[in-house]
Amino acid sequence: MASFATFGNDLYTGRRQFDFIGKRKRWYALTAVLLVLAAAGLFGRGLNFGLEFTGGSEIRVPGISNTASYDTRAADAVTSVTKTESNLRVSKLGEGTVRVQAEKLGDGTPATTEAVKNALAKEFDVPATSAETSFIGPSWGESVTNKAIVALFVFLAFVSVVLALYFRTWKMAAAALIALIHDLFFTVGIYALTGLEVTPATMIGFLTILGYSIYDTVVVFDKVRENASEAFATGRRSFDQAANYAVNQMLVRSINTSVVALLPIAAILVVGVFFIGPSTLLDIAVALFIGVAVGTFSSIFIATPALTDLRRREKGVQELARRAKAYQKRAAGDSDEEAGHGAESSGVLTSRAASGAASGASATMRRRGAHPAAQRDE
Amino acid sequence: MSTPTGAPHNIDSNRPNRAKAKKTPPSSPKKSLAGLLIVFLALIGGIAATDSWLPKLGLDLEGGREVVLEPVVTGGSSVNESQVKQAVDIIRNRVDASGTAEAEVTTLGARNIVVSIPGNPSRQVLDSLSRSSQLDFRAVVATAQGSKQGQSPYRLPEVIKTSGANQATPSASASTSPSASSSGGSSSPAPSSSSSSKDVLPSAYKQAGPENASDTAWGEQKVDAAWVKAGIASSNMTYNQLLQVYACTPSYQEVAASIPANKPVVVCSKEGNEKLLLGPVEVKGADLTDASSGMATNQQGNQTGEIAVDLKLNGEGKTAFANVTRRLALLQEPRNRFAITVDGQSISAPNVREPLTSGQAQITGGFTAESGKLLADSLKFGALPMSFKELTSDQLSPELGSDQLTKGIIAGAIGLGLVVLYSLLQYRALGLVTVASLLVAAAMTYLAVTLLGSVNNFRLSMAGVTGLIVAIGITADSFIVYFERVRDEVRSGRPLRAAVDTGWARAKRTIIISDAVNFLAAVVLYVLSESTVKAFAFTLGLTTLIDLLVVMLFTHPVVALLARTKFFGNGHPASGLDPERLGARTATYAGRGRVTLADRRRTAQEGTA
Numbered sequence: 003m004a005s006f007a008t009f010g011n012d013l014y015t016g017r018r019q020f021d022f023i024g025k026r027k028r029w030y031a032l033t034a035v036l037l038v039l040a041a042a043g044l045f046g047r048g049l050n051f052g053l054e055f056t057g058g059s060e061i062r063v064p065g066i067s068n069t070a071s072y073d074t075r076a077a078d079a080v081t082s083v084t085k086t087e088s089n090l091r092v093s094k095l096g097e098g099t100v101r102v103q104a105e106k107l108g109d110g111t112p113a114t115t116e117a118v119k120n121a122l123a124k125e126f127d128v129p130a131t132s133a134e135t136s137f138i139g140p141s142w143g144e145s146v147t148n149k150a151i152v153a154l155f156v157f158l159a160f161v162s163v164v165l166a167l168y169f170r171t172w173k174m175a176a177a178a179l180i181a182l183i184h185d186l187f188f189t190v191g192i193y194a195l196t197g198l199e200v201t202p203a204t205m206i207g208f209l210t211i212l213g214y215s216i217y218d219t220v221v222v223f224d225k226v227r228e229n230a231s232e233a234f235a236t237g238r239r240s241f242d243q244a245a246n247y248a249v250n251q252m253l254v255r256s257i258n259t260s261v262v263a264l265l266p267i268a269a270i271l272v273v274g275v276f277f278i279g280p281s282t283l284l285d286i287a288v289a290l291f292i293g294v295a296v297g298t299f300s301s302i303f304i305a306t307p308a309l310t311d312l313r314r315r316e317k318g319v320q321e322l323a324r325r326a327k328a329y330q331k332r333a334a335g336d337s338d339e340e341a342g343h344g345a346e347s348s349g350v351l352t353s354r355a356a357s358g359a360a361s362g363a364s365a366t367m368r369r370r371g372a373h374p375a376a377q378r379d380e
Numbered sequence: 381m382s383t384p385t386g387a388p389h390n391i392d393s394n395r396p397n398r399a400k401a402k403k404t405p406p407s408s409p410k411k412s413l414a415g416l417l418i419v420f421l422a423l424i425g426g427i428a429a430t431d432s433w434l435p436k437l438g439l440d441l442e443g444g445r446e447v448v449l450e451p452v453v454t455g456g457s458s459v460n461e462s463q464v465k466q467a468v469d470i471i472r473n474r475v476d477a478s479g480t481a482e483a484e485v486t487t488l489g490a491r492n493i494v495v496s497i498p499g500n501p502s503r504q505v506l507d508s509l510s511r512s513s514q515l516d517f518r519a520v521v522a523t524a525q526g527s528k529q530g531q532s533p534y535r536l537p538e539v540i541k542t543s544g545a546n547q548a549t550p551s552a553s554a555s556t557s558p559s560a561s562s563s564g565g566s567s568s569p570a571p572s573s574s575s576s577s578k579d580v581l582p583s584a585y586k587q588a589g590p591e592n593a594s595d596t597a598w599g600e601q602k603v604d605a606a607w608v609k610a611g612i613a614s615s616n617m618t619y620n621q622l623l624q625v626y627a628c629t630p631s632y633q634e635v636a637a638s639i640p641a642n643k644p645v646v647v648c649s650k651e652g653n654e655k656l657l658l659g660p661v662e663v664k665g666a667d668l669t670d671a672s673s674g675m676a677t678n679q680q681g682n683q684t685g686e687i688a689v690d691l692k693l694n695g696e697g698k699t700a701f702a703n704v705t706r707r708l709a710l711l712q713e714p715r716n717r718f719a720i721t722v723d724g725q726s727i728s729a730p731n732v733r734e735p736l737t738s739g740q741a742q743i744t745g746g747f748t749a750e751s752g753k754l755l756a757d758s759l760k761f762g763a764l765p766m767s768f769k770e771l772t773s774d775q776l777s778p779e780l781g782s783d784q785l786t787k788g789i790i791a792g793a794i795g796l797g798l799v800v801l802y803s804l805l806q807y808r809a810l811g812l813v814t815v816a817s818l819l820v821a822a823a824m825t826y827l828a829v830t831l832l833g834s835v836n837n838f839r840l841s842m843a844g845v846t847g848l849i850v851a852i853g854i855t856a857d858s859f860i861v862y863f864e865r866v867r868d869e870v871r872s873g874r875p876l877r878a879a880v881d882t883g884w885a886r887a888k889r890t891i892i893i894s895d896a897v898n899f900l901a902a903v904v905l906y907v908l909s910e911s912t913v914k915a916f917a918f919t920l921g922l923t924t925l926i927d928l929l930v931v932m933l934f935t936h937p938v939v940a941l942l943a944r945t946k947f948f949g950n951g952h953p954a955s956g957l958d959p960e961r962l963g964a965r966t967a968t969y970a971g972r973g974r975v976t977l978a979d980r981r982r983t984a985q986e987g988t989a
Contacts, residue, residue, distance in 0.1 A: 006806075011962055014871055054772075064780050099780075112447075112773040116503055119775070131500050134777040142448070142771045146913075149489070153908035160900055168893050206843060206916045209909075210850065213901030213920070217854070217894045221861060224890045255864045261802060262860060263853030266795025270849055273791035282440070282842040283788050286916070290850060 010254035016247060021347035023246040026307035033184065033304060040191020047194050052201040053136070055143030058105040059115040062134040066098040066126045076102050079125040083118045084108035095279030100126065112137040150205045154212070158182070161216055168220075169227060173312040178219045181297075181305035185215040188300075189293045203282040207289020214290075215297040218259065219305045222252045226306060234318070237325035239348070242310050247348035249306050260298040267291045409937035416820070416933035423827040426835070435826070436833035438841030438915065441785045443778025444498040448488060449510060449768040463761045464491050467768070470513050470723050471495060474637075476630045484837075492771060500775070508634060512767030513723045515665025515759065516641065517701070518658035519594040519708060520717040520729060522620065526628050526653045537745030538731035539705070539718075592707060593659030594715050598644045599623070610635040619644055619657055628652040637724030647719065649726045656726055658719050662704050665722075667697025671759035673752035676744050687747035689728075689756045691740065698739030705741075708732040722762045728755055784842055792849040796822075799856050807863055810956035813942070814859045817935045821855050824926050829919075838918070847919035854898065855927040859935055861894075862887040863956070866939070871962045876951060880943045884936050891931055899924045 012018035022029070053060050066072070073092040080090060084107055091103040102122065108114035115137045123130040158179065165175035189211060193200055225248040233244040267290050274284030313319050427433060439446050451459045451467040459467070464487060471493055472485040483497040495509060590597035599620035607613040612635060613622050626632055628648035639645040641661035648655055669692045676688030693701050708716045709732050719729035730743045747755070796818065804811035825848060832838035865887040869879035902921030906914055942948045951958045 010867075011871060014868060062777070062780060064777060064783070112506070112770050113503055115773070116775075132777045132779040133775070134780050135773075135775040137770070137773040139769065139771040141450075145489070145492075149909050150913070153905055153913075156908060157901055157904040160904060161897060164897065164900060202913065203843065203846075206846075206913050209901070209905055209913065210916070210920065213898045214854070216897045216901070217857075220894045220897055221890055224893070228886070251868070255860060258802075258806060258860045258864070259857045262799050262856045263850075265798040265802060266792065266849050266852045269795035269798060270788070270791040270846070273787050273794070278784055278787050281784055283784065283791070283846050286843070286846045286850070294853075 006254075013250045013253050016250070016348055019246065019250050019348045020253070021246065022249045022302060023242045023307055023310050024347050026303075026310070029303040029307060036188060037184070037191070039195065040188050043191050043194035044187075047197070049190070049194050049200045050197050051143065052199045052204075053103055054138055054202050055147065055200070056105060057138050057140035057143065058103065059107045059110075059118070059138070060104075060136040061102045061115065061119050061122055062095070062099055062136075063101075063119075063122050063126050063128050064099040064132060064134070065128055066100060068127075069094060069098055069100065072100050072126075075125055076100055076122060079121045080104075080107070080118050083121045084114065096277060099279065101280075146202055146205070150209065153209060157209075157212055161212075165216075165220070169223060174223050174227075174309060177305050177309035177312055178216055178223065180308045181219050181300040182212060182215045184300050184304050185211055185293060185296045188296050189289065192292050192296075193289075198288065199280070199285075201280075201282075201285045203285035204289045207286045207293065210286070210290060211293030211297060214263070214294055215300065218256070218297050218301040221255065221259075222249060222301050222306060223309070225252050226309065233326070234322060237322060238329055240323035240326040241313060241319045242323070243326065243348045245306050245310050249302055250348060253302070256298055256302060260294060263294050264291065267294065409940040412933045412937040416929070416937075419929065419933070420824070420827070423824065423831055426831045427827060430831070430834035432834045433830060434833075435829045436837065436839045437781075437785070438839040438844070439496050439498070439774075439781075440776050440842050441781040441840065441845075442498060443776050443781050444496060445501050445506070445773070445775050446497075447495045447506065447509060447773045448771040449493045449495065450491065450771050451493065452767050452769050459491050459766075460761075461490070462757060463766065464493070466758065466761045467513075467766055468493055470766070471509060471768070473630060473723065474508055474511075474634065493768070506770075506773070508638075510768040510770050511638065513637075513762070514766075515668065515720065515722045515762035516661040517663035517665075517704070518645070518661055518719050518721060519592075519704060520656055520714050520719055521594060521596060521598045521644065521659050522623055522657040523714040524623050524626075524655040526648055526651075526655050537728060537743050537747075538733060539736065539741050539743050540733065590659075593662050593704075594707060594711060595659070596715070598659055599657055601644070604639060604643050606635055606638055619646065622646050623655055623657045626655050628655065633724040635724070639724075645721070645724075647721055647724055647726045649729065654726075654729070656714075656719050656729060658721065658726075662718075663693070663697050663700045665762060667694050667700065668692070668759060669694050669697075671756045673747070673749070673756040676742060684744075686744050687749055687752040688742045688744040689747065689752050689759070690742050691759065693739045693741075695739070698737070701739065701741070702735060702737040705732045705737075706735040709734050720759065722758060727758050727762075781842075785845065788842065788845045788849070792845075792852070795849055796852055799852055803856065803859070806956075808954050808956035809947070809952075810863055810939070813935060813938055814856060814863075816938065817859055817930050818852065818856060820934050821923070821926050821930045824930065825851075825923060828922060828926065832922075839915075840919075841915045843913070843916040844919040847916045848923060851920065851923035851927070855923060855930070858891045858895070858927055858931045861890050862931065862935065862939075865890075867957065867962055870951070870957055870959050873959075876949050876957055877940075877943045879957075880940055884940075888932075888936075891928070895924050895928050 009018070013020075072094055076092045077090055080102060086108065089105055093101050093103075095101050100122070102118070107118050115135050119133050119135045120130050123133045161182075162172075162175045162179060165178055166172045169175065186208065189208060192198075193204070198204075226245045229244040229248045229251075230241055233239045233241065239247070267287050270283055270287035271291055274281065274287055278284060449467075449471065451464060453459055453463065468485055468487060475483045475485055475495060475497065483495065486494050486496075488494045497505075590601075600618050602615070603613045603617050603619055603622050605615075607617075607622060608615045610631075612632060613625065617625075623646050626646045626648070633648065636645050636647045641664075644660060645658050646655060647658060671689060671691050673687060673689045675683045676686040677683050704718060708718060710716075713731070716732050717729050718732065719726040721727070728743060730745065743755070799818070800811070800815050803814040807814065829838065829840055829844075833840070862884065866879050866883035869883040870876065872879075874882065899921055902917045902924060905917035906921060909917065946952075948955045948957060951960075953960075
C-alpha cells in the first residue's frame with residue numbers, strides 16, 4: 003500500500019495530476035456514447051420486468067432432496083391442478099429449491115396458486131408449509147412503479163433546494179443533478195441491455211443510488227468550493243484548475259469510498275449468486291453494485307467538469323482565469339526550473355517552482371502557493 | 381500561525397502546539413464519549429423496560445401469509461379515506477374472528493390494506509378476508525340478552541319522522557322552514573321499484589311459510605347449513621334455539637356475516653349486550669343515500685337537545701322502508717324494531733313507532749355527539765357494498781426466510797470483514813478506530829432496531845437487512861472522509877493534534893451535508909413508497925442518523941484522544957499518520973518558524989547519527 007499512499011500524497015500535493023477538466027470533452031464523448039447505448043437498450047429492448055410488475059404467480063419449493071428432471075415433474079404437477087398448459091417458467095435455485103413462475107395459473111386466483119403449491123410440495127416430497135407462494139394481481143406493479151416515480155421527482159426537487167442552499171449556488175446543484183440523472187439513466191440502461199430482471203427490490207436499489215450519487219458528488223464539491231474560494235482570494239489558479247485540483251485531491255478518498263461501499267455489496271452479490279438465488283438481497287445488491295460504480299465515475303468525470311462548464315461564462319471566473327494565467331506565466335518565467343506536471347491542469351506549482359515564482363513575493367505567499375489548504379484558517 | 385509570537389515550537393512533541401489545545405476544551409472528547417454512553421444506556425434501558433432483546437422479524441423472514449387487499453365499492457366509485465378506515469376495521473374484525481394470534485392489519489398507501497398473518501392460515505380464513513361487506517336492514521324477530529352487559533340503564537334507540545330535509549345541518553334555521561322541504565325531489569316514488577321489498581323475499585316467503593320478515597315463525601325454522609357447518613348449531617336446531625346458544629364472539633359473527641340476504645340470521649349488537657334474531661333483508665344498504673348526525677328536531681322543527689342520526693333513502697329504499705315501518709309500527713316489542721347489520725353485527729336496532737314514508741328518518745336515543753357520528757359514518761360508508769380484491773397474496777416459508785436471513789448475515793459479516801481489512805491496510809492503526817466505530821454503530825443499530833420492534837412494532841424484513849449491510853459502506857465512508865482530511869492536514873505539515881482539530885472542522889461539514897442528503901433520500905422514500913421500499917428506507921434513514929451520532933460522539937473523540945498519545949502523536953509508522961509516509965517533509969514548505977514533525981524527526985536522526 004505504500005505506493006498507493008505515495009500516489010495519494012502526489013495527488014494531494016499536486017506533484018502528480020490527472021487532467022480531468024481539460025480533457026472533459028473526451029469524457030463527455032465517452033459518456034454520450036454510453037448513454038446512447040443505454041437509451042438504445044431502454045427504448046429498444048426495454049426493461050425485463052419481474053413477476054411483481056406483470057402480475058402472476060410464483061411458487062418456491064425449498065429443501066428438495068431429489069431434483070432430477072425437476073422441470074418436467076414440476077410442469078406435470080402444475081397441469082394436474084390447472085388442467086391447462088400454462089406458460090410456465092420452471093427453474094432451479096441454489097441447491098434444492100425449485101421455482102415455478104407463471105403469468106396466470108389456471109383461473110388466475112390465489113386459491114389455484116395455493117392448490118398448485120400443494121401439488122408441487124407433494125411431487126417433490128416436501129412439507130407444504132415450507133413452500134412459498136406469491137400471487138400478484140395485475141394492477142399491483144403499476145401502483146408500485148407510480149409511487150417510485152413520484153418519490154424520484156420529489157427527491158430531485160428536495161435535493162436541488164438543499165444543495166442550492168448549502169453551496170449557495172444553483173450551478174452546483176444543477177451539476178450534481180446532471181451527474182445523478184446520468185447515474186440513474188445509465189444504471190437502468192445496463193439493466194435493459196443485459197436483460198436483468200427488474201423487481202421491486204431492484205427499484206429500491208435504483209432509489210438508493212440517488213442518495214449515494216448525490217452523496218459522492220457533495221464530498222467532491224465541498225473540496226471544489228474550498229479550493230475555488232482560495233483561488234478567488236489569491237488569483238493563483240483559474241476556476242478550472244482549482245476544480246481539477248480538488249478532484250485530484252479527492253481521488254484517493256473517492257477510490258477508498260467506492261471500495262468500502264462496494265465490498266459489502268460484493269459480499270452480498272457473491273453469497274446471493276452462489277447460495278441464495280434470486281431474492282430481495284441479491285436484487286438490491288446488483289442494482290447498487292452497478293449504481294455505486296457508475297456514481298463514482300460520474301462524480302469524477304461528469305459532475306465537476308459539468309460544474310466548470312456551467313460557470314465558465316461567469317465574469318468572475320473569466321477574470322480569475324486571466325489573473326491566474328498571468329500569475330502562472332510570471333512564476334514559470336521567473337523560474338529556471340520546470341514547473342511540476344500539475345502546473346498546467348491544476349495550477350499547482352511545486353515548491354521549487356513556487357519558490358522561484360515567489361522571488362519577488364513575500365514568504366507568506368510562497369507558502370500559500372505550495373499549500374493553499376494548509377494556510378487557510380491561519 | 382497559531383502562536384502569535386512566532387516563536388519556535390517546543391521540540392517536545394508530547395506537548396505540541398499548546399495554543400491550539402487551549403482552543404478546544406480538553407474535556408470535550410470525554411464529554412462526547414459520555415454522551416455516547418448515555419445514548420447507549422437509554423437504548424438499553426428502553427429495551428429492558430420492554431424486555432425483548434431480539435428484533436422483531438418481518439413476515440418474509442419469519443414465515444407467514446401476507447395479503448394486500450384493495451377495497452372495491454360496487455359501481456366503480458373510488459373509495460375514500462373514511463371507507464378505507466372502515467374497511468380496515470372490518471378486516472381486523474375478520475382476522476380476529478379467524479383466531480390467528482399476532483395478525484396485523486395495516487393500511488398500505490392511500491387505499492390498500494395489508495394483512496400479515498404468521499404461520500399458514502387456511503384458505504377459508506383467507507377467503508373470509510376478501511368477502512364483501514354489506515349493510516342491510518332486517519326486521520327483528522326475537523331478542524335475548526347478550527353476554528356483555530351494556531351501560532345501564534340501556535335505552536333503546538327509536539326511529540322517528542323527520543321534520544325536513546335540512547337535518548344534516550341542525551341549526552336554528554331548521555326551525556324556520558319546518559315543513560317546506562318535507563318532500564324533496566328524491567322522494568317521488570319510482571313506480572318500477574314499488575315491489576322491491578317483495579323482490580327481496582319472494583322465495584323465502586314461499587319456502588318458509590312465515591308471512592313476513594317479522595313473523596315469529598322464522599324462529600321455529602331449522603337453522604341454515606352454514607351454522608351447522610361452522611359447528612355452532614346441530615342440524616335440527618331452530619333459530620330460536622340458535623338465539624340462545626349464540627355467543628357474541630368474532631367467530632360467531634364470522635358465520636353470521638356469511639348468511640345470504642334471503643335467510644334469517646342471529647347477530648349481536650355492536651356493544652355485545654343483546655342478541656337478535658332477524659328476518660331476511662328488507663332494505664339494502666345500497667338504497668341508503670346519506671347519513672349524518674346532528675341535533676334532533678321535533679315535528680315543529682325545534683331542536684330537542686338530543687343527538688340524532690339522520691337517514692336518507694333513494695326511491696327504491698323509500699318504498700321498501702315505508703312498507704317495513706308500516707308493518708313494524710303495529711307490532712309489539714321487540715318486533716317493532718329493525719336492525720341495521722354490517723358484517724354479521726347489528727350496529728343499531730331502533731324502535732319504530734310510526735310508519736316512515738318520506739324516505740327520511742331519524743334515529744334517536746341515548747347518542748352522544750361521538751357515538752352519533754360513529755353510527756352515521758358506519759351507515760354512510762357501510763351503505764355501499766364493499767368487496768376486497770386480493771392484489772397480492774404471498775405465503776412465505778419460514779425455512780426459506782431463516783435461510784435467507786442466515787446467509788444475509790453471513791454476507792454482512794464477510795462485507796464487514798473486508799471493510800475492516802481494507803481500512804487496516806489503508807489506515808494502519810487508525811483503521812482500528814474504523815473497526816471500533818463500526819462495531820459501536822452495529823451495536824447501536826441492533827439496539828435501536830430491537831427497541832423500535834417492541835415500541836413501534838418495527839419489523840426487520842429482508843429489504844431492511846440489506847439496507848443494514850449496505851449501510852456498512854456508507855458509515856465507513858464518514859470515517860474515510862474524516863481520516864483523509866486529517867491526513868491532508870498532516871501532509872500540510874501540521875502537528876497531529878492540530879491536524880485532528882482542523883481536519884475535523886472541515887470533515888464535519890462534509891459529513892453533515894452528505895448524511896443530510898442521504899437522510900433526505902430515506903425520508904422521501906419512506907413517506908412516498910410502500911412495503912419493502914419503506915422498510916429499506918427506514919433502515920437507511922436510521923443508519924444514517926446512527927452514523928452521524930457515532931462519528932460525532934465516538935470516532936472524533938477517540939481520534940482526538942489518541943492524538944495525545946505518543947504512538948499517534950509522534951506519527952509512528954504503523955499509526956497511519958506518519959508524516960514521512962504522507963510526504964509531509966518533501967512536499968511542504970513549512971515556512972518561517974514552522975517546524976514540521978518530519979523535520980523534527982530528521983533533526984533527531986541527524987543528531988543520533
